Amino acid sequence: MIELQQIEDHLFGKDSTSLIGSSIVTDVDMAERVMWQKEAYAMVHRYGRNKLRDELEAIHNKLFTESRYARFRRQVMRLFW
Template sequence: MNEIKVIEDYLFRNMKGEDVTLFEAQLLLNSELAEKVQLQKKVYHLIHQCGRNALKEEIQAIHDKLFIEPRYSTFRKRVLKLFFNQKD
């Protein structure tokens, strides 16, 4: 089986109990495999973080558009009134 797929199955908990036990035994005996698992884990973390950062930037752009551009002032006032009970 493809090593990357096996590592992925392990990291995403797609293995059955006995397969997990066998794979973890292999990790103890094979430092190269253990290093590959750690590297793949870091890659997934970085991909996840990159996606979060892109989403934050997109949300900030929407916020800036709706709450800064003058053409959306009516919308901005309605939202502020809703959340902060402000007068018009």
């Protein structure tokens, strides 16, 4: 668990001692663990962005297709015409 915290500190720029940074150079296994942790964070980030995009698209579809939002649509469209 301590190693994971050290890797996170390194990835997020909080590693003031640079222990992981020097370990990456000398320890191939550590470099691989850091690489996989970085990839895991990237996947979580992409998932979050995709989820947010889906939610925003659902809101957009609701506001611009349901009849109860017709007044809102007209007001928005007037802003661009």
